[in-house]
Amino acid sequence: MPWLTDKDLGAIQNYVDMTRARADLKGLRMEVDTDPWAFHDFLQAQEHTHGVPTTHNPANTDVRPGNFFWLQLWHGSEIVACHAQRWVETRNLIELVRTHSVFMDLTPTLDHQRVELYPEAAELFISGRIGIGGGFWIRKDWRGRGLTEIFSRVGRAVALRQFSLEWYVAFFLNTDRRTRFGRLGAAFANSVPLLNGYFPPYGRREDIQLMYMSRSDILRQISHEIRAQPEAA
Secondary structure (H helix, E strand, O other), X not given: OOOOOHHHHHHHHHHHHHHHHHHHHOOOEEEEEOOHHHHHHHHHOOOOOOOOOHHHOOOOXXXXXXXXXXXXXXXXXXXXXXXXXXXXXXXXXXXXXHOOOOOOOOOOOOOOOOOOXXXXXXXXXXXXXXXXXXXXXXXXXXXXXXXXXXXXXXXXXXXXXXXXXXXXXXXXXXXXXXHHHHHHHOOOOEEEEEEEEEEOOOOEEEEEEEEEEEHHHHXXXXXXXXXXXXXXX
């Protein structure tokens, strides 16, 4: 049996088309680009961001056409939202967290600092082809217009198809606000507290959670959202 069946591929395309139709109703168009430096330079220049995530930053991490893309929402000649995707293959994602390489695999250090995993994370086993989302941003004057629900989920659908993923993950601050965004806006199916201590991307102590979905989780969600909005599919 193929990894993604024709039914799966059709559902993913229907979901992308549905998302584009929803964006079009707001006068927006969706585009895709594979240049990580263009993503870096764009996000670096924007206000009201957390900066370029090291997981998707070509200065720190091996991202390039073929293992990376970023989606954009355009209003006329301006980008008003973006979201980056990449993939890695590993025997154990948590090992990449412990060694810091999932965050900065181009920048070895002589002074490694231990990350303090939560027990639940230490027992978690996610392996194979793993998509990682990062750099989700909406311009301030476009926030509160429903773009989170429209835009934060379609990237993993495209990544699932493009990269033949087994899992999809993202790293979030372990706060009520970011948890609501991850579970409601981005609609992740699963989450686990990851670490409470040194966080390599920020170089300081943070409380971080990991949100994740399996390939089956993503396909089920795509089918559910298409059924919920048949007129847009």
